[in-house]
Amino acid sequence: MANENVTKANEIVGNTVVKALERRGFEAEYVPTGADALKRILEIVPEGASVGIPGTVTVREIGALDALKARGNTIYQHWGPMSVEERRLARDKENGADVFLTSANALTRDGRIINIDGTGNRVAGMAWGNGLVLFVIGINKLAFGLEDGIERARSATIPNAIRQNEPSACVKAGKCVKCLDEASMCRAILILEQAVKGRKYHVIIVGENLGY
Numbered sequence: 001m002a003n004e005n006v007t008k009a010n011e012i013v014g015n016t017v018v019k020a021l022e023r024r025g026f027e028a029e030y031v032p033t034g035a036d037a038l039k040r041i042l043e044i045v046p047e048g049a050s051v052g053i054p055g056t057v058t059v060r061e062i063g064a065l066d067a068l069k070a071r072g073n074t075i076y077q078h079w080g081p082m083s084v085e086e087r088r089l090a091r092d093k094e095n096g097a098d099v100f101l102t103s104a105n106a107l108t109r110d111g112r113i114i115n116i117d118g119t120g121n122r123v124a125g126m127a128w129g130n131g132l133v134l135f136v137i138g139i140n141k142l143a144f145g146l147e148d149g150i151e152r153a154r155s156a157t158i159p160n161a162i163r164q165n166e167p168s169a170c171v172k173a174g175k176c177v178k179c180l181d182e183a184s185m186c187r188a189i190l191i192l193e194q195a196v197k198g199r200k201y202h203v204i205i206v207g208e209n210l211g212y
Helices: 002-023 034-044 057-061 064-071 084-095 121-127 146-155 157-163 169-173
Strands: 027-031 050-052 074-076 099-102 106-108 113-117 132-138 188-192 201-206
Touching: 002 027, 002 201, 027 034, 034 064, 034 132, 034 201, 050 084, 057 064, 057 132, 064 074, 074 084, 084 121, 099 121, 106 146, 113 121, 113 146, 121 188, 146 157, 146 188
Parallel strands: 027 201, 050 074, 050 099, 099 132, 132 201
Antiparallel strands: 106 113, 113 188
16 A cells, blocks of 8 residues: 555656646656656657667666667667777767657756756757757656755766766765865756757656666
8 A cells, every 4th residue: 555655646746747847848748667668768769760878877777778779779878888089979979869868867846857967968968959858757856946956966976976986075975075076077067947949858757766
C-alpha cells in the first residue's frame, strides 16, 4: 500500500509540473517508469534521425543509447576513450544532431529547468541547436523553487566529479563549497524559464529516481 501511495503521489505531482511546463511553452508528459520513458523516446525520435547524447547518466540508465543504436539511429556522444580533439568534435556533433537527448539537474515545480555545466557544451545544446531537445527527468530532480533548484543542481556535481575522477573541492568537503579551483564543475548555469524561441522541446517526467 505504501508503494502504491508513493506511485500515486508521484503521478499527481508529476502531472502538476507537466501543466506548469506547458504554460512555459514546453511540450511535456508524465510516465510512471524508466521503461515507459524509453518507449516514449523510441516513439518520439524518428527512425534515421541523428541523436546527440551529452553527459547524462539518466538517458544511459534507462537504456536509451543502446536501444537507439540497435534501431539504427546515428548516435553522437563524447563519453569513452578519445583524444581532446575527438571529444571536442563529438560535442559539436551532439549539439548539431536532429535530436538532443538529455536530462536536467533540477526541475522546479513551477516548470523551470535548471542545469549546471563545467564545459558548457550541454547547456549550449539545450539553449541553441538544430533540432528537438528531448529531456528525460526523474522525479528525484524536482525542486520547490529556483534557489532550491540551483542548490540541487550544484549537489549533482559531487557524484559527477566522482564518476569522472575529478579532484574537486566538493568531493573533498562532501558538499558544494562554490569553489573557484581548476577542477570546478560548476562553471555555467542555464535556467530555462520558457521554451527558447525557434526551438522545440519535449519533457518526459518519470515517476522514478533516475540519475543524479
